[in-house]
Amino acid sequence: MALSEAKNRKRCILMKGPIYIRQSGCVTGPKEGSGSHFADGFDRIWEDDFGGEKNWEEAESALLKQAVEITLAKAGFGTGDVDCAFAGDLLSQSTASSYGLSGLGIPHYGIFGACSGSGEALALCSMLIDGGYIERGLAAASSHFASAEREFRFPLGYGSQRPLSASWTVTGSGAFLLDRDEIGEPLAKVTGVVMGEIVDPGITDAMNMGGCMAPAAALTITSALKEFPYLLENYDQIITGDLGEVGSQALMDLMLRQGYDIGERHMDCGLCIYDREKEDVHAGGSGCGCSAVMLAALILPKIKSGDWRRVLFAPTGALLSKVRTQEKMSVPSIAHGVVIERV
């Protein structure tokens, strides 16, 4: 049955009770530290891109591990207090997550949703807590510019040219501690989840990931607007991950065709994370770390302070690999949504 025929398709799930985002932590590279309006919200900014590690992959694992450790320290918990971690990244075989969480002694479900990883991790972790399967869980995601360039494009030393539609992979990681304890002052609460669905608009240009991902984002956002008991105006922000300029415009157009003008409420983490007067990042920031860092540094503080009461956080992921790209295949994409509200 084709997507459009699945008339009763249900993609949205309301939590039975509030799932609290108890604490967050984020660590970034130096370009993010000096070139972002939101650097004040970063918990740690590395002085160089290695962070004391020997190679890019180890550096990305260290970003993730430090984000987890900072989150736990801020919340006053140890690894033994966490029942399970959900983490994802962009590298082959999710190695940034596997090596980053190895040795922490926390049960682990590895996830893969490309740059939608933070949304997928938050969604699954929220449901497992809400269902009573775990009490306290971690959701985390990471990316690193240099490990991503080696993974998907060319080693940095080659100095290859990038088209203007290409985005800049964020060097950073964000981690989030979730529970349902009615105590203290959590940052925000998760009240609903939109299950992502793979959509392939048939675009073969892997340097135009925004265009590839826009239809998946549109499906997730329209599903939320149709199924959840909130109208568009009940959301202070509709937040995508790394659509960039090209993808954001495509999303606007797709949403307008469905009768939704999200223009003034839409924020794309990739378009915001860098001060683009200072940093030339072409189409914007991208990577699993992009939306994760922005959630920790901007979105959760805005919700905690009361500036925003409810947002739809829907990071997008382009599910490509370099092998499939070389095989001239189009790029399927997905967007995992989470409704986050003020406590």
Place this chain on the structure above:
Amino acid sequence: MALSEAKNRKRCILMKGPIYIRQSGCVTGPKEGSGSHFADGFDRIWEDDFGGEKNWEEAESALLKQAVEITLAKAGFGTGDVDCAFAGDLLSQSTASSYGLSGLGIPHYGIFGACSGSGEALALCSMLIDGGYIERGLAAASSHFASAEREFRFPLGYGSQRPLSASWTVTGSGAFLLDRDEIGEPLAKVTGVVMGEIVDPGITDAMNMGGCMAPAAALTITSALKEFPYLLENYDQIITGDLGEVGSQALMDLMLRQGYDIGERHMDCGLCIYDREKEDVHAGGSGCGCSAVMLAALILPKIKSGDWRRVLFAPTGALLSKVRTQEKMSVPSIAHGVVIERV
């Protein structure tokens, strides 16, 4: 806190009610068809390794897609009846799953647990159904010898030599339809889940994945034996995924040190799947498809027929990538457990 210090670490979760494995489907390559004792249980055997596709990656996606379609057809359902799919594979960015499930119109959570993928998919799908978040879900995993060789080692044309400790990646996929409907005659039921934990014994030889994975398997199995209300003798089989000869012996030794003699109850899918008098597969079969195919073709039929009443299905995954291997890193591993019982 180190693993051994987490004294109250809880890794095991009992389902609130039985989660039924309603139906299964599996598709394999020709080597598996002609070289396995269990080929009668395979739903479809390809005549060649391409299955009509243009390249190895597309072939693996087709294995997965066909396994899903066969499962749904056997159960009398369409894709519109499935709320969500969990799938994983070995390729970079889980492309076999992403491309294999693209276009089916089923919401999707991509998972990565390397060869433990079938266990992770079954565990997460079971909990989401048990918690009432979805009604009907798919869990699936795939691997392909040739796409895995290209991914991890050398393209086949190079004719590179393999050490005796190396395993042979199974060309195959298994899919499972889960629900909690008290109707019909399901194959079996899931009653518990063991959350896997990343364990790194420090082995850097990626051609000895059995040795790398044995400690993770031992942790998952001992956790089940300590936390669930079943003694070792209450399990008809303790089933690992692809430890092979080297890893299975290591697991026996590790379990004996903890006071458990699992010898006569232990089955390793990798050691069984091929008729090793006919097929030289060195240390045994491996890959996400190995345990998934064996679950569909052997384990579930044995449970359905009453030969086995309860098994612990604990496929193992070596979380390596070729980049980390070239960086001389050791191989962290994980094993995701599921308790499967007769209905």
